[in-house]
Amino acid sequence: MNPNCMAPIFELSHLKAGEGAERLVVLFETVFQHAVSPQDWAWKYAHAASFHTIACAPDGSLLGHAGVQFAGHLPNGRKAGQVCDVMVHPAHRGQLQGGVFARMLGELAAEAGRQGYGLCYGFPGDRPAKLGVRLGVYDEVARPREAVFMPQAASLWERVWWVVHELD
Secondary structure, three states: OHHHHOOOEEEEEEEOOOHHHHHHHHHHHHHOOOOHHHHHHHHOOOOOOEEEEEEOOOOEEEEEEEEEEEEEEEHHHHHHHEEEEEEEHHHHOHHHHHHHHHHHHHHHHHHHHHHEEEEEEEEHHHHHHHHHHHHOOOOOEEEEEEEEEOOOOOHHHHHHEEEEEEOO
């Protein structure tokens, strides 16, 4: 069997900060079974240096998303960002090397480099972290040690802070 015949058909593209929130929150709820308002989404990615890599089917339906939330500048002047909201629609998972997850994150890394990012980090769950390491799109550099919940914070995104430690 020709392996090219099994290749998934989708296109990768990028959205700037503030674009596509209405569609992205629908995918978020489908994937994580948790609603996020378009306003919270827009706040999270409000900085002009934030961006999204998305995967779309030929009919325009959204198959996957990975975002980079601008987090500041490194001492060398390059940007740093948190990779977050990495998600693939449940109907389009399990394709490994040529699939949505691997190609989308590879393109996210390439776009981050083109936009001047010197560091992108994230806090994936165990299963996506293992998959990302296996596919070569993630590498473990530290582990969260403690999550601090602050219920008095104004929004969901400000309520949880992570404390990390370096790996030995």
